[in-house]
Amino acid sequence: MxxxxxxxxxxxxxxxxxxxxxxxxxxxxxxxxxxxxxxxxxxxxxxxxxxxxxxxAFTDAHAHLDSTRLGLPFRPHSAGPGLTALVDNDRRHWRADEPVADRATRTLGRTIASGATHVRSHAQVDVDSGLERLEGVLAAREAHRDRALVQVVAFPQCGILREKGTADLLDAALRAGADLIGGLDPASVDRDPVKHLDTVFSLAEKHQCGVDLHLHDDGTLGAFQIELVCERVAALGMRGEVTISHAFALSTVDDHRQGLLVDLLAEHDVAVTTVAPGARDPLPLHRLRRAGVRLGLGQDGIRDHWSPYGDGDMLGRAWQLAYRGGFRRDDQVEMCVDIATRGGAAVLGARLxxxxxxxxxxxxxxxxxxxxxxxxxxxxxxxxxxxxxxxxxxxxxxx
Ligand SMILES: [Zn+2]
The missing domain is CATH 2.30.40.10 (Urease, subunit C, domain 1)
Incomplete structure (x- = not known):
């Protein structure tokens, strides 16, 4: 001690x-x-x-340390539009950089030096990279084990059902040290939300771990998937162990449906994280917090093949959350700091x-x-x- x-x-x-x-x-x-x-x-x-x-201390509740290029020579963005083009571009180039462990360790160090001692990072698990990227993030966690509490999510960046063998790799990732199981747009990526979510939650049950699901799907399609998630949380007794990242549905349904979804999340103690994205409407931060939904903030990708943004600084991301919200008053800005500190920690199950x-x-x-x-x-x-x-x-x- x-x-x-x-x-x-x-x-x-x-x-x-x-x-x-x-x-x-x-x-x-x-x-x-x-x-x-x-x-x-x-x-x-x-x-x-x-x-x-x-x-x-700050909490980065949603990072992708496996893809970071922070500190390397700047590389112009080369992906075409759309998710498939981004995935393919990353697959073409990620091995050309130095090893994942080195990149992830450096970026995690910058994150900690900027004040975040609690971090949840996704690590891509797919048939292209196997467990290589996960192992790099686990090595970064080990390198900084005295400086930060780091949770790692086994993240199916390319879906689970589209490429044979992905579910087995996710299973192996959880045996290899991942703390949580991830998921990605069960409807729009895998086009079978029930099978996708049943795979995710069966792995969570098998490994007795939490879930952190990327859900970009908006409107009623996203809302439907939030309901499917909450059904599984109730069935498996997983209150407090599930997070929905991005949750764009919350800001793209009508006010009445938004209220129902927020109440549903609160009832099942499903946490939400945002990265304060530039191209989407902000989440209903006040409404989520009033309802008691645990709400955290993250960097998302940190200067990688997906995007040139991100620098590991969660104080800067709190500024971005405030700016995207159009906030001027001190109590509003301080709410953003609270989301970036205590809020994110609560998503990780910590009390700061x-x-x-x-x-x-x-x-x-x-x-x-x-x-x-x-x-x-x-x-x-x-x-x-x-x-x-x-x-x-x-x-x-x-x-
Ligand atoms: Zn993400």
Whole structure:
């Protein structure tokens, strides 16, 4: 276990500009005291928060570490339009880069240095790559095991039913260390939503693991699949263990149907993640949160063959969520930070906070207020995970 860590001179959220700074003591990986001028226990590590804003650590609730090219020479986008063209383009080129483990480890390091100590990454499992990409992400998780909690999803990027052998590979991926089973647009990709979802949930039952389903299908087709997911959650007793990523249906059905879907998600404790996409209407964030739906934020692909966007910075993605929502008021921007921190952690089954007894996974960000910190996005002064400083001034430190 880590020893004591004393963080001096920070302003815990909500962090009014004139608020006096406090010190924060972390003992055995837990926040144990807040107050002015706390005495340092013998042998404690003491670090200076330099008046920064103290937040719970960020969570990237939806990443694709297996495809990242962050840090490599920039490569112009070469895919044609549509999902099939994107998949084919990635298949043509992904082996030309350095090994997945190296790329994923570097990008996960950037993510952590930017303040996210909780990450859920999908890893493509298909008949082209087998388990190679999954193994690369598992290696990245191992390389940063003292710096972050990482969950890995066995993700059928090319569908499950279209290419023979995919279901067996997903089964093998869960035996090889994947934490959750994924899925992808059961209706529009595999054109058989019942068989796709039954395969996903039977693997979840077999391996006693959670589910994180990509669902881009919108309108009534997407809504129908949300209902199919909730039916399976109820039948298998999987409340709290299932996430729907993207869930564009929520913002593309009428208001009445949207309300019914939100209530259904809340009733079955099915979480939702968004990546604050530029080309789609934002999800009904307030409505989801009011209903008690766990809601997280993610980077999605991070500069890869799919897209040039993404840099591993979840504070930047919180800015994007606020910007896409058209938010100006501080409480609205702070809601986005809450989704990017505590919200995403809850999707991963973790409880982060800034009260005594919370896990000592926090980030210190320069800025007058939380909203100012989102707008400025200065390098993070400190990133702490499980009671240890894992990054300082935007760079990883040795643990
Ligand atoms: Zn994704």
């Amino acid at each position: 880590p020893g004591d860590l004393l963080i001096r001179s920070v302003r815990p959220w909500p962090a009014d500009p004139g608020a006096p700074t406090v010190d924060v003591l972390c003992s055995n990986g837990t926040l144990t005291a807040f107050g002015p001028h706390l005495p340092a226990p013998p042998g404690a590590t003491v670090v200076d928060g330099r008046n920064g804003v103290l937040l719970p 906070g800034l009260t005594e007894g919370s896990p000592a996974s926090v980030v210190v960000v320069p800025g007058d207020t939380v909203t100012a910190a989102v707008m400025d996005r200065a390098p993070r002064a400190l990133v702490v995970h499980a009671g240890r400083v894992v990054a300082r001034d935007g760079e990883l430190v040795r643990t």
